Amino acid sequence: MKGKEFEVREYPVPEPASGTVLIKQELAGICGTDLHNWEFQRMEHDVIPGHENVGVLDAIGAGVEEDYLGNPVKIGDRVVLSPGVGYGFLPSEEQPYLRGGFGEYIYAWHPESLFLKTDLPIEVAVLTEPSACAVHCVTRAKIRFGDTVVVQGSGPIGLLVLNWARLSGAASVISVGGPGGRLEMAERFGADLTIDIADVPDPNDRKRVVRENTPQSAGADVVFECAGNPAAIVEGLDYLRRGGTYVEYGHFVDSGTFECNPNQMLLRKNLRLEAAWGFESNHFIRSLRMLEKHADLFKDFVSHVIPLERVGEGVNALHTGYHLDGRDAIKIAVKAHM
Structure with a gap:
């Protein structure tokens, strides 16, 4: 990759040195x-x-x-x-x-x-590698049995987070994203509710739908941001119940900023904010073990x-x-x- 151009190049194939x-x-x-x-x-x-x-x-x-x-x-x-x-x-x-x-x-x-x-x-x-990212992300959330979990973004990371969150004890999992093919995979992974952002384009409507599908409409216990869009953070914080946990994972690459009122968006919610970067070797190892145990889930x-x-x-x-x-x-x- 050179800038925004992709080209096929040839390189000499090395003889492995000692230890490689x-x-x-x-x-x-x-x-x-x-x-x-x-x-x-x-x-x-x-x-x-x-x-x-x-x-x-x-x-x-x-x-x-x-x-x-x-x-x-x-x-x-x-x-x-x-x-x-x-x-x-x-x-x-x-x-x-x-x-x-x-x-x-x-x-x-x-x-x-x-x-x-x-x-x-x-x-x-x-x-194994994207799953390791999801393992790290879910581990940071400290999900408790019976939690209601929302995953923003239905790309590979969001789908893997959804699956590992469900297997970690979440009683209800909501996927917010699109398009339809990805949300169908979310349902195969056990999503209890999927919200297609194309069908529900207004963030306020999505907030309402999410909260209506949580106990006492109080909000989710855990929200994972896996969309990589700064606007998703503003929206996702309002999915949370008071005292909930927000895990930010979608911005491995700098894709911009958002306006934040710390008092209204963070402190008054008494929330726990986690920001996970990449993964460590133990997450990679755990990822492979889980994929080997649940390989049939990932057939397509x-x-x-x-x-x-x-x-x-x-x-x-x-x-x-x-x-x-x-x-x-x-x-x-x-x-x-x-």
Whole structure:
């Protein structure tokens, strides 16, 4: 990615140095962060995007005998790679090359690289990174059994947050977002109510609907902001009951500001505000464990698999209404070998 342009380039494929591995990519997800970096031009250098990665070990450097958890590995094993050291965001023209997932190979060159072996299907394994984000987000909320939870945003992160929140004890889960295909997935994940922002365009009407669907119309116990739109924060704070918890997660990339009256919007609500950044290694590990346990839930989560040459189309689909090839997009993934 160079500015707002996408082009296919060739790089030499390295022989792994001691302590490193070369992964032949099977699938890489297009993330909202990729969209926002493209949309707001937050990258100051050319980059090979792709930080949601699954592939097979193609070559192994000396001394590498196991994954992060101590499981023995060999050439041909499927692994998921955490982007923690910068994979998918590093300068593409600096050596070592191939440090992003939108390509045939990714070179895990950093000594602190975290990769885990898995037997999951690639369409589920590729969700490990976004699921790790959701694990961190839900963990920060400290959900209690019987809570009413609202998730703003029905993209991949919002849907994964909804699912893990439900499995964490939420008695009622409300999804606010769109388009329809994504809200159908929210219902499959157990959403008790979905609110399509296209059908209910007035924020005040959405606030009313949300509160009417909470105990005593008092508001939700927990609200997650996963939409990445500053205006969603203003709206979502009014979904909360007094003393509730608001978890902000949608602004990994700087996408603007909003006007805030701390007295009215925060203090008088006596709320708890959490702001979660990315994830840590333990969230990545927990994410894979949960995906392995609940793999059947995610059978159709990857709605589109496209070749490298169509990455620009995939990003633009997320920019212009979440629609590609005649159907709603949930998760778009890139496959170099098609």
